[in-house]
Amino acid sequence: MENLLETFVNAFSGTVDWTVKSIFFNVPWYTNYFWGLVFISIVVWLLEIVFPWRKEQAIFRKGFWIDAIYMFFNFFVFSIIISGVYAVLEQFFSSIGITMQSVALLDLKILPVWGQLLVFFLVLDFVQWFTHVLLHRFNVLWRFHKVHHSVKEMGFAAHLRYHWMENVFYKPLKIFAVMLLGGFEPQQAFIVHFMAIAIGHLNHANVKFTYGPLKYIFNNPVMHLYHHAYTLPEERRYGVNFGISLSLWDYIFKTNYIPETSGELTLGYSDDTKMPKNFFIQLLYGFRRND
Secondary structure, three states: OHHHHHHHHHHHHHHHHHHHHHHOOOOOHHHOHHHHHHHHHHHHHHHHHHOOOOOOOOOOOOOHHHHHHHHHHHHHHHHHHHHHHHHHHHHHHHHOOOOOOOOOOOOHHHOOHHHHHHHHHHHHHHHHHHHHHHHHHOHHHHHHHHHHHOOOOOOHHHHHOOOHHHHHHHHHHHHHHHHHOOOOOOOOHHHHHHHHHHHHHHHHOOOOOOOHHHHHOEOOHHHHHHHOEOOOOHHHOOOOOOOOOEOHHHHHOOOOOOOOOOOOOOEOOOOHHHOOOOHHHHOOOOOOOOO
16 A cells, blocks of 8 residues: 555656646756647647638637636646556556556567657557547536537637546546557657647637648548537437547548538537536536536
8 A cells, every 4th residue: 555655646746846847948848748738839829810710700719718727737737636546557457467568469669660650649549539439429428528519619729628537538548559559658759749739729720721632631620620510410419520630530430521611610519508617617517417
């Protein structure tokens, strides 16, 4: 018990220390996720301001500030809180013989670095796509995912407006995917991390980028807007366009849907008026059956 407590405390304090060092530029710039998030956010926000798709939408759109709170809460505050729990779980599974290497199906070290990163990116993105489908398909999960879909005007920061329970759903599956890759965590993984943030921000931004023929590979703002549509055909009632970074999976599994590209679309879901406006109350949303 003491060992587990020590593991928890060390992981928690280590995450706090790293976050503080990041804020004060005391970590290598390419691993500074705090200022990396800020930089990408400013760049995409400037794109929204200079090239707005929905020109009537205000720069500080409806929900902008609560989305900004979610950005930092989900990426940093919650990560600090949960870091100790994941460290304890890792130690527990290791004690019963389940390690990164024991369940590995692939050895990515036989590939060049760019190949390793590509496989890493593809596998993690597919896992997130699949988890996203589950969030829409099962009501017990959808109750938490409603927080993300309560966005009424789309903008870059809506990317990270999601209930903290989604971290609980996504993280174990992502860790399992990494385990299948032999515990692959390359030093260059920051490339995948920042790429995912940039694509996610752009997907939610008030800009009209489709990327030409690359739209069949990369998710984009036009495609993702319909993911947030208030009204969908009955046969699509569980959702469409589930892609995180890649649209590829939606085209493969026939969950793609883009009937038009005007951007004039009502967002939300049928009972979204029940969503509390207060951030702290939203943190508790979804735990009751009638949420």
